[in-house]
Amino acid sequence: MPSSAPKFTELMAGCTRSAVHLEMRDVYSVDSERQQFEAWRQGFRHDLADRASWWRPWLDLIQDTVARGVVVRRARIVSEPVSEYIRFEHSGTFTNIAAGEQVRWLPRRRASDIALPGNDFWLFDSRIIRWNHFTGDGGSAGQDLSDDPAAAKLCAAAFDEVWARAVPHEQYEIHQ
Template identity: 60%
Template structure:
C-alpha cells in the first residue's frame, strides 16, 4: 500500500530535487484535465495546437524540464494507448513535439503489445528510483489527487514496468496516429 510521505511536495519540488532520472508512465486513453479543456476543444475544431515551448501555456512546464535536463536528469515518458487511438491521444500526440523539443524522450506502446507486462494500476512518475508519485483520476479523466510511496517493492514494480514498456514502445518520431 502506498505511503503518503512527501504528500505536500509539489511536482516542481520533486523534479527539482531529482538528480538522475524522472520517468512517467501514462496508461489512459482520455484525460479530462480542466486546464487542457479549452485547447483540446480548439484542436478538435481547427486541428491547430500551441507548439511554442515559450508560450504562456507551455512555459512553466518547459522551463521545469529544461532545468532538469540541464542538470543531467534523463526524462522519459511512455504512453500505453489503445488503437485506433482516441481523439485525446491524437491531440496529445500533436502536442508532444513540445515535450521532445525541450528534452523529454517520449515513446508510444499500443496496448495490445503490453498484455504480458505487469503494470501498476495507475499512471505514475518515478523519481531517481527512490519515490513514486501515483496520479489518480476519476472515471471521466479528471485529476483525483496523488499518492506517494518510497516502498521498495512498489518502486521495483514501477521501474520494471516502465522499462518493459520502454523497450517495446515506439519512439515519438516514428509513431503515427
C-alpha cells in the same frame, strides 16, 4: 509519505538522475489541459517556430530538469485506433521533445503480458513514486506519494519493459 510531502516541482528539483512517467489512459480530462484540448478540437495547432506560445511553465520545468543532467522519459500505452484525446496529445508532443523529454508510444495490444501498476505514475530516481489517480472520465482524483521500495521496483520494471517495446515518438504513426 507524510501529508507534508513535496510538490511536483520540488520532486523534479530534487531529482538527480531520472524521472519517468507512465501514462495508461486513452482519455484525460484534467483542468490544466481541458482548454488546450478544446482549442485543438477547433483547429489550433502549436507553431514549431513559436516556442513562447507552448505550454508554460511545464516545458520550462522539463528543460531546466534536463539541463541539470536528469533524463526525463514518458511512455504512453494507447489503444488503437487511438482516441481523439490521444491524437491531441500526439500532435503536441513535439513540444515535450523540444524541451528535452524523451517520449515513446506502446500500442496496448503489445502490453498484454507486462505486469503494470494500477495507476499512472511518475518515478523519481527509481525510488519516489507519485501516483496519479483519475476518475472514470479522466478527471483528476488526486495524487499520492510513496517511497515503498517494492512499489518503486514494480514501477521501474514496468516502465523499463514498456520503454523497451514502445515506439519512439518520431516513428509512431497514429492509427484512426
